[in-house]
Amino acid sequence: MGPRSLPRRMLRAARIESEFFEEVEAEPRSIGQAFVVVLLTCLAGSLGSWLVGRPPFVVATDFLEPLVLWIAGGAFTYMVGATFLRGPETVTSYAEVLRTTGFAWAPGLLRLAIVIPPYSLGFGLTVLGDLWVLVAGIVAVRQALDFTTWRAIGTFGASYALLSLTFEGLLLGLVSLRF
Numbered sequence: 028m029g030p031r032s033l034p035r036r037m038l039r040a041a042r043i044e045s046e047f048f049e050e051v052e053a054e055p056r057s058i059g060q061a062f063v064v065v066l067l068t069c070l071a072g073s074l075g076s077w078l079v080g081r082p083p084f085v086v087a088t089d090f091l092e093p094l095v096l097w098i099a100g101g102a103f104t105y106m107v108g109a110t111f112l113r114g115p116e117t118v119t120s121y122a123e124v125l126r127t128t129g130f131a132w133a134p135g136l137l138r139l140a141i142v143i144p145p146y147s148l149g150f151g152l153t154v155l156g157d158l159w160v161l162v163a164g165i166v167a168v169r170q171a172l173d174f175t176t177w178r179a180i181g182t183f184g185a186s187y188a189l190l191s192l193t194f195e196g197l198l199l200g201l202v203s204l205r206f
Contacts, residue, residue: 134159165180
């Protein structure tokens with residue numbers, strides 16, 4: 028397994044190695060691997076939901092959620108971080124944000140743990156994986172935007188708020204079309 032192999036890179040991302048996120052930030056070819064990491068997380072979540080008997084809508088949502096959060100969340104993170112909260116050393120692109128945050132989804136493979144009995148243990152491991160993704164995401168944003176940790180947390184929080192408001196607006200718009 029070479030230093031650029033996907034399993035090794037996923038392990039380094041899961042260990043939240045700052046220098047790893049710097050490497051993928053600077054390597055345009057790593058976008059394909061970042062996409063595969065997000066796709067594997069999508070598959071882990073939806074397979075886990077399907078195996079525990081959740082309804083098809085939930086299985087589909089568990090598949091799409093990481094992908095949508097990666098693409099749309101990355102866009103908001105780029106907009107907030109590269110403009111409003113820009114630091115003196117911030118030089119970045121949307122692609123750099125996508126590369127780093129894509130690998131931050133590596134701990135999301137724990138979403139498959141939902142199948143581990145008892146349910147509380149499997150669910151707990153899934154929550155742990157999601158929190159791990161959150162921490163890895165903050166480090167990925169910090170490295171992609173050349174920020175302090177606090178500025179990365181602020182960017183992450185503001186981006187999440189904007190993403191939530193956007194989705195709520197879209198959902199309200201869709202609901203109002205039905206009536």
